[in-house]
Amino acid sequence: MTANKYSVLNTRVHNVDGYAKVTGRATYTFDVKLPGMLYGKILRSPHPHARIISIDPTEALKLPGVRAVVTGKDTLGVKQGIWRRYPELCDEQILTIEKVRYIGEPVAAVAAITEEIAEQALDLIDVQYEVLPFVDDPMEAIKKEAPMIHEGVERNVNVTRHIEWGDVEEAFEEAEYVREDWFKLGGQAHMCMETRATVASYTSDKKLTVYTSTQSPYYHQALLAGVLGLRESDIRVIAHYVGGGFGGKFELDASQFCASVLSMKLSKPVKIVFTREEDFIATKRRTPMYYYVRTGVKKDGTFCARETRVFTNGGAYTGMGATALYLTGFFHSFPYKWKAYRYDGYRVYTNSLPSSSMRGFGAPQAMFCSEQQIDWIAADLGLDIIEIRRKNAHTTGYEVPGQATIGSCGLNQCLDRIEQWIKAKGTLPKNRAIGISAAGFMTGGIFNWFDSPYSFSSAVVTINYDGVVELHVGAQDIGQGSNTTLAMICAEALGVKLENIKVHSGDTDHCPADLGAWGSRQTLMAGNATKMAAEDAKKQLLEFASAKFGYNIIYDLDIKDNWVHNVARPERGMNYVDLVKEALRGKDGQRIIGRGHYTPHRKGMISPAYSYMVQAVEAEIDVETGKLSIINCTTAHDCGQPINTLGLIGQLEGAASMAAGYGYLENMPVEDGKVMNPNLVDYKIIRAPDMPECEIIEIDTYEPEGPYGAKEAGEGLTNPTAAALGNAIFHATGLQMKQAPIMSEMIVNAFKEKKKEGGTR
Amino acid sequence: MTANKYSVLNTRVHNVDGYAKVTGRATYTFDVKLPGMLYGKILRSPHPHARIISIDPTEALKLPGVRAVVTGKDTLGVKQGIWRRYPELCDEQILTIEKVRYIGEPVAAVAAITEEIAEQALDLIDVQYEVLPFVDDPMEAIKKEAPMIHEGVERNVNVTRHIEWGDVEEAFEEAEYVREDWFKLGGQAHMCMETRATVASYTSDKKLTVYTSTQSPYYHQALLAGVLGLRESDIRVIAHYVGGGFGGKFELDASQFCASVLSMKLSKPVKIVFTREEDFIATKRRTPMYYYVRTGVKKDGTFCARETRVFTNGGAYTGMGATALYLTGFFHSFPYKWKAYRYDGYRVYTNSLPSSSMRGFGAPQAMFCSEQQIDWIAADLGLDIIEIRRKNAHTTGYEVPGQATIGSCGLNQCLDRIEQWIKAKGTLPKNRAIGISAAGFMTGGIFNWFDSPYSFSSAVVTINYDGVVELHVGAQDIGQGSNTTLAMICAEALGVKLENIKVHSGDTDHCPADLGAWGSRQTLMAGNATKMAAEDAKKQLLEFASAKFGYNIIYDLDIKDNWVHNVARPERGMNYVDLVKEALRGKDGQRIIGRGHYTPHRKGMISPAYSYMVQAVEAEIDVETGKLSIINCTTAHDCGQPINTLGLIGQLEGAASMAAGYGYLENMPVEDGKVMNPNLVDYKIIRAPDMPECEIIEIDTYEPEGPYGAKEAGEGLTNPTAAALGNAIFHATGLQMKQAPIMSEMIVNAFKEKKKEGGTR
16 A cells, blocks of 8 residues: 555545434434424325325314315426426426326325324325326336326327437447347335435525425425425525435425425424335335347457347336436446447336436446346357456546546456456355446536536635634535545645534535535535635635745645645744634634635536446355345445545445345335335345445546546445346356346246256256 | 615614514524433522532432533633633633632532423532622722632722823813712613523534524634633534623623533533523623712813712623723713813622623713713703703714724714704603703724634625525624614615525624624624625626626626616616626626625724714602603614614614613612522513603714714613603702612602702702
């Protein structure tokens, strides 16, 4: 290990909000209690598709303690969505007025003096429905005769996306081997520790304060303004602590909308906290997809052409699903160079809960198909699984035609290190094998479907008299540790110790606007804004040092570890806090304020930077029961320059856990439009004892667009794991698993099928 | 009434936080509830002077539900005070260690799971005292043989102040008439609607959050840092709503200190709310004083010389009392030109509750003596009470030698208008008369005893996309409406409507430092900072308008009422919000931020500006019972340019009420060191039905140092009322009342005395 050239970065740091969290002092939305606060509950549709004839709240309103019942008719009826720039994709009213389109869709909300009374009142609301035929599978929904879910949307096709480069037909002609497969990918619940929760407090001067569990306070401020007819700045969104998001908490949810509508009706604070069941059936989920993949290669493994068609189960509304449709197509080409590539994606409305963004954002589905097919091709052609990937791998400077330029890429180093690791493992026991999968991922999204007028990220650095820095950012810490990462970047850039930094986020009244925590954007985007703000402040400080020491130009001086010094003679200098005091005097008592912002310009279509990784999964298969055991997840990960190495490990392990869950455990069956296992008994996730050993091999590259060379970590690793597990099964058993999650019964059935075909390994 | 040249200023505006307050949504410290919060209670000394032998908490700690008992020995024992620049005046430990010096002084504090248990536990703490001789009157305490209250402080003289100009002896020689009187002035309770209250929440990473009722979050941040050994910026003080201060809430109080110490010991949030009794006996009070006044005048009423000696009952500790000692001497010369003036003040420690700042800050005492004596002199010399004042009145540009320069003065207009008003009244019924008193007051203090490194006031203006302004100020709204005043100044300066402004104050993490709400400083100081910040932002905005419209220089353009326009041709222009949107695009999505600050430089010793007023009190005296009834308080008030005329009236009426209470109702007897009436049955204040009619005659002057010409309003008017009441009694009955408050029994006794002397009216 080489010496760390940084003072703060690339060290192991506990989260800055760790004390508050481990001592129970962190106030999540659930903990917010306001004087006179009421409790809200939501009545939900029992039908996957039905017309609302009438809603009669009379009996509910008679229940003592009930204060109000609201339906869609009490609202402005605005059809909203996060694709604000494309009105046709804004299709969800939250409290629906004419029709319900999925089981669990909100039809009314109650406010009462206790949660129990509100719950009882739900049963007393009389809703008359005209039940309509429904469809919950995209391959059925796209048929001509299928029920029409949204008026005027023919064949229920919500969004289509097309990506193409090169001459696909010609490239297939050049190919010496062509293979095609169909895959089926399931949904996955975000499964945040904290369910959706909101306390809305409205006063009749048209000001609304909303405490909520959100990945993006700014989005929710703007989205609520749109649906409530309020001015954006008159809504204050507060999210001091958030218990996980994973892509599910930046669209408007029913806790936010219904609590706000009730609060506006009553001019009282109203709290709505989703039960775990509500969180399962009526928030959103990872998008289920049907994937057709046709790939043509040379006999030496050179990739020629790929053609992909995807039909996604969009569920009842668009939400972030439109972006997932684009990204799954884009990442399906990753992390390889294709002479020609064609992707056609169809997002299809169905009568099931809406599908949306979730950690990985379409890429886990893409990788599951692509990376397994590559191993099958390699097997068919007798090629080495590392070699075939190395031959086609992205490299620094590569341009994904018309889409992206790769500023840094450590994929080949990842492949090398995983190859060494596998070799070191030697021969494995029977029914055990290692599967690998490569992947790449974005570091923040460039697409501005929200049409934000603000910089993508902003930061303000204010230096107090005692040298402490108030760092205000709009970036949102949802448990991933962004406050810590940004504090470290600020400390490094300013040249001070981490203990000098206080981070403020999660409050639209005090923090600059930022698009929030999604698409792995905050380290790079808010990090760049923070670095710029800190450097701005530092420059102002150094003016005073320069005046004092009399050197020629300002750049002769620097600050490091709270020591202001001449770079050439570091022993000459002064304490940082003393300089702050002098500067404050010079500025007539005004604190130094530095500002920074970041918006990507001319960085392609998708993202300013891409991370790369190769994951190896060692798995054991019980051939009798089909039971899968993951023994080890080892990842070589190119995340550029690591910031907080402890946080990095936490993110990567968390991603591996979620991704492995997606691979073999987290099944979300929907029958007749109904999620069959909306509880933590029947929905399985990886618990601590189930967690395999994880090893991280850091591949440090330098990403020119990232702060100090940093790029994505923690979301990208959600992408390869399921595919690597599939490949481990393939190498252990010869089975080709084309459906995720890979359930034990599928393996048992696959063995049976194989026996029927007379095949043995 | 001439047309208002302003769009926002000089209009009647309801407070910006009015909705939150009238709907009960405003969360005062009392309303703060944190998870796991404990309740604290304070054990107080029953002795006016005693040595603490031992404190044994054993039995208290056995009481179920008790979590901790702390004494002074659990603290750093720092002797603190708000005169931070003068360590010898920092004499109070809050939790005393060796001695108690007044009844009610904190000796221990308990934290328990309920307030009731904490209260019970107090009785179980065993404190052994060695009772010492005590003294509770300054004239006794200053004697050689008096008990020494603070080690080494000879004759208990805490502070002395001397003010002198001119040749006093010579000027007395020139005088044709000399009169001397002794006066005695009582204490007065601040009587805030909200008693002292704090919730302190400490986590073991050495971060402390303090919700508290304060006039100055910044002072309390700094004071707590000093006594707790924490870094200033690691303490966050939050005071979103405060129910009154009146000068009593900017020193460190026991709720703040004890809650913090208990929270640090337990790492749990601790809440302490004072009972009304505690607020009476163990906070602070208006300083009782003995006043000797010798005045020499010419026969035509020209003032020659005044010599004054004051002995104040300082109580057990210094606090803000040292400033009150200076200011009473300074204002005793007000609002007149004296050829020679000499003041000697002695603040004397006694074994009673400490005396401190209170609305008027020494001036009500000074005026009570000065303004009555002037009427008595006028009567003796056969001069008109208006004329004698007019002859000697301050005028614009006058220099109080070595102390102050008067930038604006409407005193003569005040006198003229009150003269007219009195004449219009005609003959009054028997036993009814009008008394008048003139006064002047400061508009913010220049003296920096706190040694703040920050600007006296600061403001940050941030403009959102929708044109709404986030105005961050450190000024504190304690019910006086400063948030509204500052919002109006911001709106006027930026040229937008008031509804475009959101004010943020009362949070040291987010708001710039400011000395807070005392000395009538915020309208001028925070107002100037706000105006500067708004103008800074406006200038940045107009750059874009200038670029767009192509005029020669930026000053061709202005904004008014949300309309950006060419000043010469106002119809040419654009909407303000549209300009904001364009500017935001031009700035790559960065919001415009304007900054402003204010620190007085070269504005004399006391204040950058002075308000003037003349108050007439029409009172009726029941000669049998001595009962006083105030029929009418009419005030001609020069406050410079009014900002919020509705707020101005509220402030003036509130001041008149408090001042009238000081004049005849609010008696605070102390016997054997004990406050005899610490409750709202026995301590009388003016209630709504007691409130006399108030008339306000606005004298609009322009104060060059104030924002838009504004200066003090609402504190100054606390000064003349008691004197005017005394003068009304004098004119109705011939009685010369030399003690405040003027209680009915004093009048009855004075009549008796007069009869004895054979005098009749």
